[in-house]
Amino acid sequence: MPLLPVLAPGEDFPPSCEALDYPNGLLAAGGELSPQTLLSAYRRGIFPWYQPPDPVLWWTPDPRSVLYPEQLHISRSLAKTLRRNSFTLDADTRFREVMLACAAPRAGQDGTWISDAMVSAYSELHRLGHAHSIEVYRDSELVGGLYGIAIGGAFFGESMFSRASDASKTALVALAWLLRGAGCRLIDCQVESGHLNSLGARTISRLDFEQELAQTVDMHPQSLNWRLPASCGELL
Structure with a gap:
């Protein structure tokens, strides 16, 4: 070895x-x-x-899991959830809380990779304007969200959490809506999973991924202001 x-x-x-x-x-x-x-x-x-x-x-890793914002798949049931406005949305208001929620123990999981050192490091990136979070609320309670790093036209997804059905999926829809509107090209999902594949993610070779990054990280997206609509239905 x-x-x-x-x-x-x-x-x-x-x-x-x-x-x-x-x-x-x-x-x-x-x-x-x-x-x-x-x-x-x-x-x-x-x-x-x-x-x-x-x-x-x-x-x-090779291959790499990626999701192109314009290729996000919204199932019929998720679309119904969005149209019912079951949740409200925000961005970049409770970054540290989102990270801590992502770090919470999950069934079948032994410990967490989101350590205190990781929380501190990414919170500093958030303070500097590089790390961002999407927050999903139900009746003013934080029930879902995600966080990651934005560089140029790429968003590097790190983790998501859900305390209510469809909450993390709604966060991903909101992220794709923001990125698509600004002309961003891809969401890095890191490692393949059935859950992300069901939402439109797919795998590409590491070489193809690196070539895409070379054309993406120096982009200057237009109007990426991390503001979400008042109604989840507007994401459709």
Whole structure:
């Protein structure tokens, strides 16, 4: 098994072709969760995923799961939920709470990768205007949401949560609505899942993903102001 590079703080990442086949996409360990390191990583399609007390692990899996905003699939039942205006929406108002909700234990899950260090690092990215959240409410209670990193015309989705049926799906619909309106090109979903595939995500090779990123991260989206409509029905 090839030795995994251990990065010093501020050290650049190795080329993605050196990522391991198993575990799929593991590229390096170590480094730091500074804003500069995180933004540099995401621009190259690299993201951190680890469980303390292990060191930070950096990943770039192949293939890659992506969702193009204009290809989002809204089922009939989800469309009915949206038209009923079962939820209200907001963005970037409770970022840290959304992260903590995503970090909450789930059935069949042993611990969480969203550590205190991750919450602090991404909250700093939010303060700097790079990380964003979508909040979904029912009767003024936060019942769903998602968060991730926006760079140019790409949004790098990190996690979502749901405390009510269709709440996280509604958050994704709202995100796609925002990105589509601003001319953004893709949502990085990282690793394939049946849930995301049902919403329109698909896999592409790491090479194709990196080529798309090279044309996307330096875009200047128009009117991406992170403001959502008052009515969920307006998302359709």
